[in-house]
Amino acid sequence: MSLRNAILLLSLTMASFSVPAQNPVIRDQFSADPTARVFNDRMYLYPSHDIPGATEKLKEWFCMADYHVFSSDNLCDWTDHGVIVSQERVPWVDAGSYTMWAPECVRKGDRYYFYFPAAPKGGERGFKVGVAVSGSPEGPFMPMPKPIDGIDGIDPCVLVDDDGASYIYWAGMGLRGARLADDMMALASEPVLFEGLPEGFKEGPFVFKRDGKYYFTFPWVQDKTETLAYAMGDSPLGPFEFKGLIMDQWPDGCWTNHHSIVEWRGQWYLFYHHNDYSPDFDKNRSVRIDTLAFNDDGTIRKVTPTLRGVGVSDARRRIHIDRYSDISPKHAAIDFLDHSDRFKGWKTVLSRRGAWVRYDRVDFGDRPVTHVTARVKSPSGGTLEVYAGGMDSDSLIARMTLPRSGRWTDVTMPVTASPQGVGDLFVRLAGGKGVEVDWIGFDALPWEAGAFESGTYRNLFSEAGYSEAEISQRLEEIYNSLFHGPDKIYFEVGDSMAYISDIKNRDVRTEGMSYGMMVAVQLDKKDVFDRLWRWSRRYMQHQSGEREGYFAWSCSIDGKPNSYGAASDGELYFITSLIFASNRWGNDTGINYLAEAQRIVDQSMLKVGKTHAAPLINLEHRLITFTPDNYGGTFTDPSYHVPAFYEVWARYLDDGRSGFWSDCAKRSREYLHACVHPVTGLTPDYSNYDGSLTGRKGIVGDAFRFDSWRVPMNIALDYSWSCADGEWQRDYANRLQNFLYSRGIDDFKDQYNVDGSDVERVLDAGGYRTLRHSLGLVATSAAASLVSTDMIGREFVTRFWDARHEPYEDGYFDAYYDGLLRLFAFMHLSGNYRVITPR
Known part of the structure; x- marks a missing residue:
């Protein structure tokens, strides 16, 4: 049996992060x-x-x-x-x-x-x-x-x-x-x-x-x-x-x-x-x-300091039992994980059989947990018993067999009983000796700190049991199929330029060009990046007039504009990828990447009151527009919201607006709260700035369709990089994946009304008008597993791994959109979509 199918899952490489609701409360600096x-x-x-x-x-x-x-x-x-x-x-x-x-x-x-x-x-x-x-x-x-x-x-x-x-x-x-x-x-x-x-x-x-x-x-x-x-x-x-x-x-x-x-x-x-x-x-x-607390006469009751601190701990997050509520009088102790870096936190050392720790106020919720995971070091092996509510046989919820290992190991096993509500958690050593415990948690456990803080990225494929060699090979295959294979979407022009084409629509879009640049800078492919940027700047970017700095969102492959207006997601990705290029390669190799990013932003901020163009960001709401062109500044597109990109701008754009960009990130997260359906987790392709449906009579606007596929991947990116809205984002990922799972993990369709009902009219793609189990949505819904706390997230990951990019039964094949979303999602899930900091 392979590791990916085994009940016992071992990970020797996952970083350890502190979980909240324990003392001390500030864990990365002295305070x-x-x-x-x-x-x-x-x-x-x-x-x-x-x-x-x-x-x-x-x-x-x-x-x-x-x-x-x-x-x-x-x-x-x-x-x-x-x-x-x-x-x-x-x-x-x-x-x-x-x-x-x-x-x-x-x-x-x-x-x-x-x-x-x-x-x-x-x-x-x-x-x-x-x-x-x-x-x-x-x-x-x-x-x-x-x-x-x-x-x-x-x-x-x-x-x-x-x-x-x-x-x-x-x-x-x-x-x-x-x-x-x-x-x-x-x-x-x-x-x-x-x-x-x-x-x-x-x-x-x-x-x-x-x-x-x-x-x-x-x-x-x-x-x-x-x-x-x-x-x-x-x-x-x-x-x-x-x-x-x-x-x-x-x-x-x-x-x-x-x-x-x-x-x-x-x-x-x-x-x-x-x-x-x-x-x-x-x-x-x-x-x-x-x-x-106070006595009846107003005097203060003496406070006994605790390690446990305040608040209720979510069972579906890592619980550091070293911040205990009670501990056995013998054979249990607390020590630093690393005496050379004490901010890494503590561990519980259970030296003899019978040693135990109690941790109070754990919320198991009203949805049954299915698995328990403990991060342990057990050189001689052993058995951990996990209890909820008490330490009697009726309260036992899991007996965990620990492998012999002198390294930190994540052990995951199914529970035999599933508590609900808030109660105390007990962990007891039932067999073995010298067992150390870093943390314990239930069901899927997303990381607790974003990469802006931690500098580390989660590899869910590795956690699922795939080898690093398999993962690297698959990533290379996906990239090569898009950029160099027989179904490629990347085409070089002369010695210095290249474009990415939406093959099915026979055009070049700022979406694809900026996506290609992001892929290139993430994978350190400077020549590809520079070629795409030169084509974009020459043929798509307006160099004068009211639209100066913006890009024509669609061009023919010879560079002639099909439309002069901008689509804001293109500018969003152009700016962020240029900042990353500046950080990765510097600005002295022929292109001043940072100056180019600053120019787009500066020109955008000068558009107030213009006839044909408005600022990229609606200044009243501080939210990205669907298009800054003409009427388009009056509504937005949920899939354009990538709050972590604004965090990048605040840190590295160096345009004197860092406070503004940080506020844009905050506003964008608040907007997503209002825009996402409270039951299904679905979003419309368009919405008003307050998150409400636009009521547009066209076929696209108020339904979950092609644009909206990107939302789960964007929210996963924000969680992975910033983790600034973790509680809501974890709930969102659970809602979305549970809705799609309820429609059949191998059968869910690519278009729904936001309440989950069937659409009355199907939006066509490439001349084909049919609902399908689209690879692009399979990919982005799997990316949400970076955030979800439900074990079904692992099924989404394995389904995505097994999915192939090939023609559907009716002959339709989308090399461009399905292909790019597949590549982005694979980069996310393998830990290869990163904040690129200055060299």
Whole structure:
């Protein structure tokens, strides 16, 4: 029996990624002193950013140069919005001091005010507190040229009271506070020194209001390390009565703690830090979250820090049981996966039979799971038992036989019972010894981090058991059949040019030319790329007039335009492939690829108010148009939406519009939410900008037809590269594949109404008018397996592998569209469709 048909599937090469809903919550960098705030019903996190000592003086001390902001809609998946303030960009800060300590951010009116301490220029001792202002919680923030007069200290905190009055608190020779002026940038009262608090060092004040009471909270060194303590009062500036501790000092000797307390969606949370990733050096910390509760009299119940953290974990994602809720008292331990790179996370070591770990709040959903996978290292083999709800025989859901292997191995087996709803997960070593577990999960498990972050790509063919040699050979065969075989679509012209033809329609399209360029740059075929670009630029691109920079979407093979207007997907792919060419080959080999990409974009942005052409991106909605020509700017095409391409533009186009492109990516993802049918996952070929059907009377518009085949592949690409909308994208892939599966995995058709009903009229292709099980849709629906969590995704992959590009029964053969989608999907599924970064 081959590996691809075996029940036990082994993978020795898959990278390990952290799963959400566990402590610490920021896993790719150090983060400390967390201020959490709720803006627009979304949680924002403003921590300081520990880095290794940048100078000899700071090698054994706190070292911080900038601030990032993170946000989350579930406290589990956190988006890093990047650096918002750095020491080099604040006029009054000593840019070599590395003293960007604990920050704060609040909203007043429609502005966001970010407060931060730092050492000032000029050799002045101590710290000042500055403020930066933005119209968005994610920035960009503009630092004010001077710090706030009257504050000499660290750890600012701001309370905006119910009546609109604002107060600022800080530490420095005691804990102090004052009223802020209406502009939020100056003191409006003399500072107050808060008295009546316990003796000993105190810092990091955080003040919040609940049920008319003001809570004055702070880290306090009770013995040798910091506790979190609090007092209560009836006024924002005190007096405050000391009440006790929120959290005890760290038993492992971590010197500091620093916190914020916030209510969100009916639950209170404590954000704090610990040196999880740096146990030997407590100046490198990481943010944690646990729930917080109050007694009936308003006092705070003491919080016990946990590894498990907050949130509910999806059973169909990787669950790192090393962030346990409970652990057996003997023969179970936690260790780093890699002591040389601790950000890779931890592992659970079960050294003897009977050792176990409990992980609570796992959501199995209402759809039965069918398989369980564990990533293990078992040099002597062994048996793992997996339970849900308890550790008795009635709760056993799988008994996993582990192979002898000293390398990390993914073991997949069917479950014997399928729990539903939310419950606790138990993993117990029932046989063997010295078994290590990285993670455990159920059904198909897409990766948790995009390539922008991880730099790695999934190879689903390899996971299905095909050898690397088989995969490489198949990729080469598919490419050669399109570019050099008897049914090729690529034709060279003279010594320097080439075109790709839609054979069945006997023309050259910007779609095919830009697709061919993307294939060429992905597979490092510079001559092919340059030839296609030269033909496109010479015959298709308008060099003057109102359409300057745009491309005639269809030409005859001699270069004569069939239509002068543009189809926006061509420009989208031209720009992105040119950026990648610049990154891969540079701009000094005869074509300045980056300048050509910038020219297309710049010319597009100049089209406001033109008669025959509008901007490529509708500026009101920040969504791509179906065509920027004449009336076409009034609606869009779901298959033109590739949000990750805008992320590429934001990073590498260097046109001064990175914030705009990032917002376009965000808007595009939101549009897809509205456009995709909530049951079938199908999309129309055209839609309004709000995602609704256009109501067009033509045959194409409101049905799932040829253009829409590309949507699952585009969403898979966005997931693979950015993973910025993972929860929705996983649900989308499941919906789409389950709908097609319900129509027969070997029989589903290529045209439907978006609700899944049969179309009344069939759109023809190449003169043939019939529904068929088209190779192009077989390919793109298989690409969705990069995202799906249902095991049927593996069946789509194997069906695609077995599919052949050959004439259908009625003689129809589409070398062009079926062929290009087949090649793109194969590149995606084999991990060969990548973000090309600058060399």
